[in-house]
Amino acid sequence: xxxxxxxxxxxxxxxxxxxxxxxxxxxxxxxxxxxxxxxxxxxxxxxxxxxxxxxxxxxxxxxxxxxxxxxxxxxxxxxxxxxxxxxxxxxxxxxxxxxxxxxxxxxxxxxxxxxxxxxxxxxxxxxxxxxxxxxxxxxxxxxxxxxxxxxxxxxxxxxxxxxxxxxxxxxxxxxxxxxxxxxxxxxxxxxxxxxxxxxxxxxxxxxxxxxxxxxxxxxxxxxxxxxxxxxxxxxxxxxxxxxxxxxxxxxxxxxxxxxxxxxxxxxxxxxxxxxxxxxxxxxxxxxxxxxxxxxxxxxxxxxxxxxxxxxxxxxxxxxxxxxxxxxxxxxxxxxxxxxxxxxxxxxxxxxxxxxxxxxxxxxxxxxxxxxxxxxxxxxxxxxxxx
Ligand SMILES: *Cc1c(COP(=O)(O)O)cnc(C)c1O
Numbered sequence: 001x002x003x004x005x006x007x008x009x010x011x012x013x014x015x016x017x018x019x020x021x022x023x024x025x026x027x028x029x030x031x032x033x034x035x036x037x038x039x040x041x042x043x044x045x046x047x048x049x050x051x052x053x054x055x056x057x058x059x060x061x062x063x064x065x066x067x068x069x070x071x072x073x074x075x076x077x078x079x080x081x082x083x084x085x086x087x088x089x090x091x092x093x094x095x096x097x098x099x100x101x102x103x104x105x106x107x108x109x110x111x112x113x114x115x116x117x118x119x120x121x122x123x124x125x126x127x128x129x130x131x132x133x134x135x136x137x138x139x140x141x142x143x144x145x146x147x148x149x150x151x152x153x154x155x156x157x158x159x160x161x162x163x164x165x166x167x168x169x170x171x172x173x174x175x176x177x178x179x180x181x182x183x184x185x186x187x188x189x190x191x192x193x194x195x196x197x198x199x200x201x202x203x204x205x206x207x208x209x210x211x212x213x214x215x216x217x218x219x220x221x222x223x224x225x226x227x228x229x230x231x232x233x234x235x236x237x238x239x240x241x242x243x244x245x246x247x248x249x250x251x252x253x254x255x256x257x258x259x260x261x262x263x264x265x266x267x268x269x270x271x272x273x274x275x276x277x278x279x280x281x282x283x284x285x286x287x288x289x290x291x292x293x294x295x296x297x298x299x300x301x302x303x304x305x306x307x308x309x310x311x312x313x314x315x316x317x318x319x320x321x322x323x324x325x326x327x328x329x330x331x332x333x334x335x336x337x338x339x340x341x342x343x344x345x346x347x348x349x350x351x352x353x354x355x356x357x358x359x360x361x362x363x364x365x366x367x368x369x370x371x372x373x374x375x376x377x378x379x380x381x382x383x384x385x386x
Pocket of ligand 1: 079080081082105106108109151177179180200201202203213214215
């Protein structure tokens with residue numbers, strides 16, 4: 001008897017091991033392989049051409065990206081943080097100024113203000129879309145408020161109508177942090193087209209990405225456009241004439257050529273993300289709080305964030321199964337060591353602080369196999385169903 005059982009158990013154990021599916025949080029080479037030949041041709045063309053800095057591919061990308069977002073202009077820059085810093089500098093932000101933003105973002109959303117000597121002023125977010133709460137913005141406005149930087153977190157647009165109305169009433173410019181929301185739409189308009197500028201990161205973990213650091217600023221304002229065009233390139237008006245002190249934050253030609261290839265696929269990849277998000281919603285909403293898409297909004301699911309009870313145990317459970325779920329972001333910006341001098345406490349922003357303890361980012365990328373998708377869904381379901 002014992003022998004038969006042992007053999008059976010060994011077999012079951014073997015099956016369990018076969019059934020285990022490794023699900024990385026993301027697999028960038030998997031996307032690259034879908035278009036590798038085109039990418040290689042584009043890279044080779046730039047290498048042979050020789051114009052490696054501000055070459056023709058940069059201009060082409062800027063034109064096409066502006067068309068995509070629906071703005072008059074776009075300027076390629078070195079990264080998303082630069083896009084924010086240059087936007088704030090273009091309106092003269094400096095010491096003594098206050099900039100309103102959300103506390104539950106990537107640290108760069110607030111660092112861009114602090115880097116210029118200004119003070120980031122946080123306003124709490126809404127439970128539903130996790131974005132800045134328009135009803136609370138006016139509490140944060142003072143005589144020193146010089147800009148509002150809403151973040152379209154995870155790819156879901158912030159409540160822009162209410163936010164833009166408040167900004168207009170107080171005559172304060174809006175700089176959109178659209179780093180996580182390329183392609184997202186709010187009431188028919190793309191994120192990055194509604195504020196004075198839209199700031200995009202093209203970092204490898206963003207939906208449209210370079211193979212290294214890159215970013216882009218969008219705007220309809222001609223003078224802001226002209227200023228940022230110079231500011232990203234040492235403040236140079238011509239090759240030999242510097243109009244003002246500035247930095248070097250240019251988009252590499254080789255990255256622009258890569259981005260020009262990828263722009264042709266962005267909508268297809270976004271739709272694939274949305275299909276997968278719909279499947280997750282259908283198959284997980286009974287057991288856990290899944291992300292909702294607000295009316296007349298188009299979510300691009302840069303991150304697929306569920307709100308979990310027993311978060312630590314859920315993460316342990318998923319990791320034990322091979323599902324590399326993670327958290328964006330476990331420590332809100334106002335509680336970072338970098339923010340110490342602001343003297344803020346956890347309960348100053350109760351919604352953001354509460355969300356930080358409950359959110360889980362699940363793996364979601366178009367190249368996931370059927371087995372990997374099932375592993376994510378079954379991983380979450382099995383945790384809550386037992
Ligand atoms: C990624 C990101 C940035 C910064 O972009 P980099 O290209 O890494 O400098 C800024 N804000 C948000 C919300 C981001 O997610």
